[in-house]
Amino acid sequence: MPSFAPRRAFLSVILLGVALILLIPAEQAEAQAADTVKRGPSGLPLPRFVSLKSGRVNMRVGPGVNYAVDWMYLKPGLPMEIIQEYDNWRRVRDAEGAEGWINQALLSGRRTGIAAPWFAGKQATIPLYVRAEEGARRVAEIEPGALGNVEQCNGSWCRMNFDGHQGWISQASVWGVYPGETVED
Secondary structure, three states: OOOOHHHHHHHHHHHHHHHHHHHHHHHHHHHHHHHOOOEOOOOOEOOEEEEEOOOOEEEEOOOOOOOOEEEEEOOOOOEEEEEEEEOOEEEEEOOOOOEEEEEHHHEEOOOEEEEOHHHOOOOOOEEEEOOOOOOOOEEEEEOOOOEEEEEEEEOOEEEEEEOOEEEEEEHHHEEOEOOOOEEOO
């Protein structure tokens, strides 16, 4: 009667080898996915959101003080999206889509957001809830374009503070955080 033990051992070694071969590309794919986050010269991810530190910030047409001022922001805390870095200058985009360069010293890592600026001037309000769920008790009705501080986001909802009114707002209704992004306070 023939023995199948050597054949089973051989098949086990082959299956283990195949499993390892399949596992290595999976680990490489995970590492590549982590590396797909584009990073600027600062080492920070691009794009990313920041806010204005000061109440008087010049946005220039190029990265330097010799470039013309294209826009002046007078409201501290406005969220800006950094889309490019050059030396100590950051190319930014505001909620209306205007782009230009701001010195990094005038930007803060503090996260802020604007409630549905795309609805500004319309007869709509955005609900601010006591909990991160549709149908929870409403804390306030926020006007489109209102500026608030982002305290936390879980990928679907953000806990924000709008002038003393704190609650949860749908993340899709906030300009200043990315869809699915998590923010910890």
